[in-house]
Amino acid sequence: MKAEIVAYANRMIEAGLIEGTAGNISVRLGDARVCITPSGVEYGSVTEGDLPVVDLDGKVIEGDLRPSSEMELHLACYREFQEVGAVIHSHPIYASMFAAAGMPIPACLDEFILYVGGEVGIAAYAPSGSKELAQNSVSKLADRGAVLLANHGMVAIAPDLKRAFHITALVERTAQVAWGALQLGRVVDVPEAVLSRFGAVYRRRRLA
Numbered sequence: 427m428k429a430e431i432v433a434y435a436n437r438m439i440e441a442g443l444i445e446g447t448a449g450n451i452s453v454r455l456g457d458a459r460v461c462i463t464p465s466g467v468e469y470g471s472v473t474e475g476d477l478p479v480v481d482l483d484g485k486v487i488e489g490d491l492r493p494s495s496e497m498e499l500h501l502a503c504y505r506e507f508q509e510v511g512a513v514i515h516s517h518p519i520y521a522s523m524f525a526a527a528g529m530p531i532p533a534c535l536d537e538f539i540l541y542v543g544g545e546v547g548i549a550a551y552a553p554s555g556s557k558e559l560a561q562n563s564v565s566k567l568a569d570r571g572a573v574l575l576a577n578h579g580m581v582a583i584a585p586d587l588k589r590a591f592h593i594t595a596l597v598e599r600t601a602q603v604a605w606g607a608l609q610l611g612r613v614v615d616v617p618e619a620v621l622s623r624f625g626a627v628y629r630r631r632r633l634a
Contacts, residue, residue, distance in 0.1 A: 427453055427455065427461055428461060428474040428477050429474055430453070430587055431451050431452075431453060431461060431463065431474075431477060431587070432472055432473065432474055432477075434451060434514075434587055434591050435451055435463060435469040435472050436469065436470070437591065438451070438469065438514070438516060438591070438594075439469050439470060441595060442518065442519070443516045443517070443518045443594055443595065443598060444469060444516050444517055444518075445517070448517050448579075449469075449514070449515050449516045449517055449579070450462065450463045450494035450495075450496050450497075450500070450514075450515045451463050451512075451513070451514050451515075451587070452494075452497075452500040452512065452513050453511065453512050453586075453587055454504050454510065454511045454512070455479070458481060458482055459479050459480065459481055459482075459487065460479065460480050460481075460482065460500065460501065460504060461477050461478075461479050462477065462478060462479075462480060462493050462494050462497060462500060463476075463477060463493075463494050464476050464477065464478055464489075464491035464492060464493060464494065465491070465492045465493060465494050465495050466492070467491065475489075476489070476491055477489060477491075478490075478491055478492070478493045480493055480497065480501070482501055482504060482505055483501075484497055484498065484501055494515075495554065495555040496515050496554065496555055497555075498555065498556070498557050498559075498560045499513075499515060499555075499559060499560045499563055499581065500513045500515070501560070502557075502560035502561060502563070502564045503560075503563070503564060503567065503581070503583050506564045506567075507564075507567065507568075507583065509585055509632055509633050510583045510584065510585065511584070511585045511586050511587075512583070512584055512585070512586050512587040512589070512590040513581065513582070513583050513590065514581070514582045514587075514590045514591060514593075514594050515575075515579065515580070515581050516579055516580055516581075516582070516594050516598075517578075517579035517580075518579070518580065518594070518597075518598035518601070519598075520598055520601035520602040520605055521546075521574060521579070521580045521597055521598050521601040522578070522579050522580070523601070523605065524548075524574055524601050524604075524605075525548060525574040525575055525576055525577060525578060525579060525580065526577055528548060528576060529548075530545050530546055530547045530548055530574070531545065531546040531574065531597060531600055531601050531604055532545055532604055532613050532615055533545045533615055533616055533621055534600065534603065534604055534607065534613050534614065534615055534616065535600050535603065535616070536616060536620070536624065537596065538596060538597075538600045539616060539620070539621055539624035539625055539628065540624050540627055540628055540631075541571060541589075541592065541593055541596055541628065541631075542570060542571040542572055542593055542596060542597060542600075542628065543569050543570040543571055543625050543628040543629065543632075544569070544570065544621060544625045544628075546570060546572050546573060546574055546580075546597055547566050547570070547573060547574065548566075548573070548574045548575075548576050549562040549563040549565070549566050549573050549574065549575050549576060549581075550562045550576060551575075551576035551577055551578075554578065559575065563575065563581055567581075567583055569625070569628075569629060571583060571584060571589075571593040571628065571632070572593055572594070572597045580594070580597060582594040582597065584632075585632065585634075
């Protein structure tokens with residue numbers, strides 16, 4: 427599992443979804459533990475030995491490095507949603523543009539709804555690393571695979587790391603498409619009947 431986290435950390439850099447030490451990745455282990463990226467270590471140099479393991483209260487039970495400063499955000503997702511097995515917090519450019527503008531990313535692509543659940547809303551602003559930010563985020567994730575963090579970035583959740591990465595990349599791509607559509611004049615949402623049907627598919631997949 428640690429090797430998988432390191433591999434996806436490198437994929438995040440390659441995809442332009444994070445830079446430097448920004449963003450963080452975690453995976454739920456099977457015994458109420460969470461493996462998470464460390465604070466202050468650039469992704470390109472992170473090794474398996476750098477990854478701390480914490481319990482769901484945030485107590486470090488393995489590793490010498492300090493867990494990510496956004497640990498509370500990750501743990502809140504695991505405590506609230508038993509089906510969630512991986513969390514990715516990232517700072518992709520287009521999604522962050524929507525977060526900075528206070529605009530949700532619209533449900534304008536079929537695939538987006540199938541894998542994310544619908545429009546990606548915005549968690550109210552709170553300082554990075556705070557319990558308030560964690561709770562604001564969790565409140566928007568009950569039926570969505572991602573949420574924007576106001577004036578910050580985004581968070582994606584999924585049953586496993588592969589799907590969390592896919593959601594992160596898909597939200598960023600859709601944000602780019604929506605931004606381009608706005609330059610052309612408007613964004614047309616997917617019809618409501620399709621949104622409802624595809625949203626139900628997302629919820630079934632999430633709980634599968």
